[in-house]
Each structure stands twice: as structure tokens, then as C-alpha cells.
Amino acid sequence: xxxxxxxxxxxxxxxxxxxxxxxxxxxxxxxxxxxxxxxxxxxxxxxxxxxxxxxxxxxxxxxxxxxxxxxxxxxxxxxxxxxxxxxxxxxxxxxxxxxxxxxxxxxxxxxxxxxxxxxxxxxxxxxxxxxxxxxxxxxxxxxxxxxxxxxxxxxxxxxxxxxxxxxxxxxxxxxxxxxxxxxxxxxxxxxxxxxxxxxxxxxxxxxxxxxxxxxxxxxxxxxxxxxxxxxxxxxxxxxxxxxxxxxxxxxxxxxxxxxxxxxxxxxxxxxxxxxxxxxxxxxx
Amino acid sequence: xxxxxxxxxxxxxxxxxxxxxxxxxxxxxxxxxxxxxxxxxxxxxxxxxxxxxxxxxxxxxxxxxxxxxxxxxxxxxxxxxxxxxxxxxxxxxxxxxxxxxxxxxxxxxxxxxxxxxxxxxxxxxxxxxxxxxxxxxxxxxxxxxxxxxxxxxxxxxxxxxxxxxxxxxxxxxxxxxxxxxxxxxxxxxxxxxxxxxxxxxxxxxxxxxxxxxxxxxxxxxxxxxxxxxxxxxxxxxxxxxxxxxxxxxxxxxxxxxxxxxxxxxxxxxxxxxxxxxxxxxxxxxxxxxxxxxxxxxx
Numbered sequence: 001x002x003x004x005x006x007x008x009x010x011x012x013x014x015x016x017x018x019x020x021x022x023x024x025x026x027x028x029x030x031x032x033x034x035x036x037x038x039x040x041x042x043x044x045x046x047x048x049x050x051x052x053x054x055x056x057x058x059x060x061x062x063x064x065x066x067x068x069x070x071x072x073x074x075x076x077x078x079x080x081x082x083x084x085x086x087x088x089x090x091x092x093x094x095x096x097x098x099x100x101x102x103x104x105x106x107x108x109x110x111x112x113x114x115x116x117x118x119x120x121x122x123x124x125x126x127x128x129x130x131x132x133x134x135x136x137x138x139x140x141x142x143x144x145x146x147x148x149x150x151x152x153x154x155x156x157x158x159x160x161x162x163x164x165x166x167x168x169x170x171x172x173x174x175x176x177x178x179x180x181x182x183x184x185x186x187x188x189x190x191x192x193x194x195x196x197x198x199x200x201x202x203x204x205x206x207x208x209x210x211x212x213x214x215x216x217x218x219x220x221x222x223x224x225x226x227x228x229x230x231x232x233x234x235x236x237x238x239x240x241x242x243x244x245x246x247x248x249x250x251x252x253x254x255x256x257x258x259x260x261x262x263x264x265x266x267x268x269x270x271x272x273x274x275x276x277x278x279x280x281x282x283x284x
Numbered sequence: 285x286x287x288x289x290x291x292x293x294x295x296x297x298x299x300x301x302x303x304x305x306x307x308x309x310x311x312x313x314x315x316x317x318x319x320x321x322x323x324x325x326x327x328x329x330x331x332x333x334x335x336x337x338x339x340x341x342x343x344x345x346x347x348x349x350x351x352x353x354x355x356x357x358x359x360x361x362x363x364x365x366x367x368x369x370x371x372x373x374x375x376x377x378x379x380x381x382x383x384x385x386x387x388x389x390x391x392x393x394x395x396x397x398x399x400x401x402x403x404x405x406x407x408x409x410x411x412x413x414x415x416x417x418x419x420x421x422x423x424x425x426x427x428x429x430x431x432x433x434x435x436x437x438x439x440x441x442x443x444x445x446x447x448x449x450x451x452x453x454x455x456x457x458x459x460x461x462x463x464x465x466x467x468x469x470x471x472x473x474x475x476x477x478x479x480x481x482x483x484x485x486x487x488x489x490x491x492x493x494x495x496x497x498x499x500x501x502x503x504x505x506x507x508x509x510x511x512x513x514x515x516x517x518x519x520x521x522x523x524x525x526x527x528x529x530x531x532x533x534x535x536x537x538x539x540x541x542x543x544x545x546x547x548x549x550x551x552x553x554x555x556x557x558x559x560x561x562x563x564x565x566x567x568x569x570x571x572x573x574x575x576x577x578x579x580x581x582x
Contacts, residue, residue, distance in 0.1 A: 181352055183388065185367070186367075187390075196388075200376065275378075277378045278377065279416045
């Protein structure tokens with residue numbers, strides 16, 4: 001490939017100097033407001049709109065009460081102890097279900113991710129079970145496990161386990177073979193490779209799985225508690241439905257949302273701690 | 285680009301007990317033999333450069349010597365303590381630099397050992413860094429420290445400077461030369477850069493069609509210089525052996541040191557390359573153009 005250079009054509013008038021543009025330093029553009037303030041904008045606006053709609057009568061109280069009424073209901077529920085005890089029950093269900101599901105899902109993923117024999121024995125079965133909609137298994141769980149805590153925890157564990165399985169498995173299989181080879185050349189044994197190369201490499205996938213799993217866990221909790229529960233947030237909601245208390249229902253939904261946010265925050269912190277080696281794109 | 289290497293004179297090649305002994309080595313992928321009855325021996329403390337076009341099997345040979353590729357036939361003897369530095373640094377991104385250096389060492393080595401090795405490659409200030417925050421040259425030096433901390437008797441370098449920019453490469457080449465002279469381990473450097481091979485090695489091997497097709501002892505005095513006497517002639521000779529046209533004339537009447545069949549430049553036997561891409565001048569830009577590539581008459 002050759003590049004031929006034409007001599008400059010001197011007969012044309014000299015080109016105009018290009019107009020210059022200042023490159024704005026990033027720092028000067030960012031400092032006008034702290035991030036948390038900007039993040040609070042959306043929710044605050046939503047609340048204001050809701051309050052305005054309620055006050056002007058667009059939103060009738062028996063459809064949805066005003067934010068102020070909601071706050072009053074929440075205060076009452078907190079004061080008489082119904083909400084805290086219901087939350088405790090629900091959180092415990094999620095925690096136990098999550099624990100069982102995470103252990104089972106990760107364990108299965110390790111077996112089928114690390115050994116070809118394990119993959120042949122397990123993977124097809126898990127993939128088959130995964131395609132069953134787990135909500136549909138609720139009647140079966142009630143028949144098998146009764147109506148106590150067991151079917152609710154089993155439901156949560158089931159939903160959680162598949163997310164963990166898929167993501168940990170994909171994480172293990174996605175580990176850079178060049179790094180595995182490097183570890184091999186450094187004299188790491190099979191267990192050393194798993195511990196120093198494969199598992200840390202699968203961690204990002206595992207964390208993604210954990211976040212999916214959390215979302216599923218709350219979903220499974222809602223399903224589980226809607227059916228013959230005698231305590232927990234779901235029970236509170238069912239009870240409120242009988243008495244047409246939309247305010248209690250909304251408070252319970254808000255509690256679900258807040259608990260979900262808290263759980264997500266925990267996982268994010270965990271990610272920041274465990275994946276600090278990974279440079280990430282943080283947006284502009 | 286003058287790279288001069290300081291230090292004592294080369295330990296003489298091939299003397300003393302062998303560091304590597306390979307005979308009848310064959311490695312096939314399917315029915316294509318990438319390494320075909322290869323013979324090779326290296327003396328202790330000898331610096332050998334392995335040149336060859338891409339796809340000639342040189343990296344496969346290095347992987348065999350490293351013990352990473354064992355689907356082989358033939359006899360291969362290598363020291364128990366050997367270390368590899370790959371073209372990509374291959375540091376575990378989830379371990380800090382010093383933990384990377386100590387990875388795989390037996391027992392519970394303490395951090396001071398890693399720090400010492402990192403200081404030796406001029407990286408003492410980055411021991412606590414995450415690999416993802418290192419520059420290309422720093423990562424490659426960390427990889428070198430990881431190889432050296434094992435005190436290898438055989439150091440295998442697989443185009444370790446290939447991904448570095450020209451300035452960093454010069455520094456890294458100097459570093460390798462210094463480390464080799466200090467440590468006295470045998471080094472096998474796989475490269476496609478003729479000048480790099482001539483600057484560093486006691487002996488240059490040219491690999492082709494799965495065999496050592498040509499062998500040349502580099503008698504140049506150290507420190508070596510690209511502009512030094514005899515350098516240009518050697519480079520022209522090796523380029524000719526690698527089949528780069530236009531550089532052949534200088535090598536024409538140089539005697540071959542091995543008993544292999546007389547070889548024409550690759551252009552004469554295109555089908556003998558096993559369908560590999562023939563090198564063109566653009567494959568080796570650092571040597572194939574510019575005034576230095578002009579044929580040197582002996």
C-alpha cells in the first residue's frame with residue numbers, strides 16, 4: 001500500500017483558521033449539586049404529584065389515600081407493633097430461603113462447573129427443572145410441606161437457587177483460559193487453580209446471580225405469603241384487603257420496596273468490597 | 285534505536301551440563317505436525333532466541349518446554365524449576381501485584397520475597413497495586429518478577445515484548461539482559477524480532493516447518509549495539525533465513541552451522557509451509573524497511 005502525496009495547490013486561497021472550542025474540564029461541570037440531591041429529585045417529585053392529586057380530589061381516598069394519610073397509617077402500624085413483628089417474620093423467611101437457595105445453587109454450580117462429569121450428570125436436569133415456572137409449584141409444595149414455614153422457604157429457595165446456579169456456572173466457564181494456563185505454569189495444583197483462579201474469576205458472575213436471586217426472593221415471599229399465611233407482611237396485606245384498607249396495603253408495598261432496596265444496598269456493598277480489583281465504568 | 289547491554293561477557297554457549305534436552309519431539313494438531321522430530325539442546329545459563337514466522341511452531345515448542353502441552357511424542361528433558369512469561373502478562377486481576385508474584389509458590393512465602401523480586405524489576409513502588417491499574421510495561425515487568433521469584437533454572441519468554449511500545453520495549457530488553465546476567469539461568473526467548481534476538485542471545489535458532497531449520501551462534505561482544513560491527517550482516521543473514529526477500533544477498537555465503545538441507549527462501553517453496561501465510565515485508569516492519577534493511581555486502 002503506497003500513499004502518494006500531492007504537492008499543495010498554491011493557487012487556492014489559504015483556508016480559514018479553524019474555529020476553536022474550549023475543552024471543558026470535567027470537574028467544573030460537576031460541582032453544581034451533590035449527587036444524592038440529584039438522585040432525590042425523582043421520588044420527591046412523585047410524592048408531590050401524589051399529594052397534589054389527593055388534595056384536589058383527582059385521587060379519591062377509597063382508591064388511594066394521600067401520602068400524609070399513608071404516613072399516619074404507617075406510624076400507627078409501627079406504634080402498635082404489628083408492622084415490626086410482621087417485618088421480622090418476613091425478613092426471616094427471606095433470609096432462610098436465600099441461604100438455602102444460595103448454598104444449593106452455588107453448590108450445584110460448583111459441581112457442574114468444575115468437573116465435566118458433574119456437568120454431564122447435573123446440568124441437563126437443572127436446566128430442565130429451571131424451565132418449570134416455580135410459582136406453579138406452590139400447590140405441590142402445600143401438599144408436600146403443609147401450610148407452615150416450610151413451603152414458603154422452599155419456594156424462595158427454589159427461585160433463588162436457579163439464578164445462582166446459572167450465573168455461577170457461567171462465571172466458572174467464562175474464566176479466561178489464559179489465566180488458568182498461567183496458574184498452571186506457576187505450579188498451582190487443581191485445588192490451587194480453583195481457589196486462586198477459577199473462583200475469583202467466577203465472582204462477578206456470582207454477584208450478578210445474587211442480585212437476581214434477591215429480587216426473586218422478595219417476589220417468592222409475596223407469592224408465598226399471599227397463600228394461607230398467619231403472620232408476615234403478606235398476611236397483613238391479605239387482612240387489609242378484607243377491610244378495604246388501601247392505606248395498609250400501600251404501606252406494606254412500601255415496606256417490601258424498602259426491604260428490597262436495603263438488600264440491594266447490601267449486595268452492592270459486598271460487590272464493592274469483593275470486586276474492588278475490577279475497574280468499572282461509572283457513567284459520566 | 286541503540287540498545288546497548290551492560291555487563292560481563294556472555295557465558296560460553298553449550299558448555300557444562302544441559303539445561304534443556306529435546307530429541308525427536310513431535311506435536312501434532314490433528315494430522316498436521318506443528319513440531320516434527322525436533323532436536324534441541326541448551327546449555328546451563330545459555331540465552332537462546334528462537335526466531336520464526338508466525339505459525340512455525342515456536343510458541344508450541346515453548347509451551348511443550350513449559351510443561352503446558354503434553355500431548356507430545358519424543359523425549360523432552362527440562363529443569364524442574366522453570367518459569368514462563370507470556371506475551372500478555374496474565375496477572376490475576378483479583379490479586380494485588382505482590383500476591384500475583386507469590387502465587388503458586390510452595391508453603392507460605394512472605395511478602396518481602398515478592399517485594400524483593402518487584403524491586404529487582406524496578407516495580408518496588410507498585411507492590412500493592414491492582415493489576416488493572418498497571419501500564420503495559422509495568423504489567424509485563426510484574427509478570428517477569430513473578431517468573432523470577434521462582435529462581436528458575438530455565439526462563440521461557442514467549443514474545444514478552446511483543447505488545448509493548450517501542451520505547452518500553454528497549455527498557456524491557458535491557459532489563460531482561462541484566463536479569464539474565466545476574467541470575468545466570470538459561471533463557472529461551474521466542475520472538476519474531478531479529479534485532480531483539482541478536483541483541484540478547486548467545487545463539488539464535490530459526491524454526492521452520494516444525495524443525496530447527498537454522499542455527500547461528502552470535503559472537504558479537506556485549507554490550508551490543510544495533511550499529512555495532514557485524515550486526516547488520518548477521519541481521520541480513522537471519523532475515524534471509526526467515527525468507528524476507530531483499531535481505532538475502534548478505535547471507536548468501538555464510539556457512540550453515542547445522543547439517544540441515546540447504547534452504548531456499550520461502551518464496552521458492554510455498555507449498556512446503558503447510559498452507560501458512562507467507563511472510564511479506566509488512567510482517568516485520570521494524571526490519572524490512574528503512575535504510576538498515578538494505579543488503580549488506582560481505
